[in-house]
Amino acid sequence: MSQKLWVQHITTGQTFGPTRVSIDGCEYVDDLLEEIRKKFALSVPPSHLTLYQPDGTTEIKVGDCPADYLEGNTDGNPLIVRIVEITENPSISIVPKTSPSKVALVLRSNMTTEEKESILKDILEVQAKERELQAKDREVQAKEREVQDKVSLYEALKEKTQRIEAERDFLKGTLDARHIIETYELRFPTPNPKAPKPTRAERWKKHLDLNTTILDKLQECDKKIRWQHKAAEIYDDLCRSIHQRTIDIGNGKYIVMIEKSLPKTSSCFVRVLAKELYGDNVVVQEETLGGVTSEMEAS
16 A cells, blocks of 8 residues: 655745655655655755654754654644755855946947947847846746645645545445445536436436546446446446445545455446545455455555
């Protein structure tokens, strides 16, 4: 199972997260900083990031092992990442080599006054255009940073919502395969009451036609299946008999147990929907004939 650390990104004016960042393949904190940069969509290299313990002041060394910080790491006690402020060393004075400006060269030339005025006018227009382009570039960069911040905030809120919904449905006793399908179908638009009531297969076809990302994930299970019809078939099977039970595995996640009586394609279908609804907070397990469970996290 993937190991993840809760991390919170703090800037001068805002706080984003906490959200979980995978430490798989991260031998050192230096590797983890690259994953954090991607997770929060930060437009700085990892060398400009500093990771702190939850107190926000104790700096974590880049050579430490990320797994050492799993203990006690929760959404209420996350690690803190900040962008390092880059300052110049005042003790170092660098005097650049200077060369005569274009204006100075024109003024020193042997050209006539009219020629000088014409060339200087062109130079001033070019400089004005350059300043205008630089201002637009700064504006674009500011908007890009704003979008990145909003995306990070959206992802953090989405993950928090998924966690709350998983716990709610577990406590209600409705975290099962049939409920997952019914909950997912709440995303479908309300049918026109004046039109003939569409079948479940028709509603799924319309949804998958508009959401090709979900269709692609389902086709990873089996490309030959017409999933809009399969969805209706799976739901009808679940209405006839109970194929699942729900338990708490005790580490903050909730599991939907799909027993061996449920076909593999049906199990895969439920896993895709569970991932969309609950993220990593719900894990689907398929029971084998020998009684041993094979964990397949929704992905």
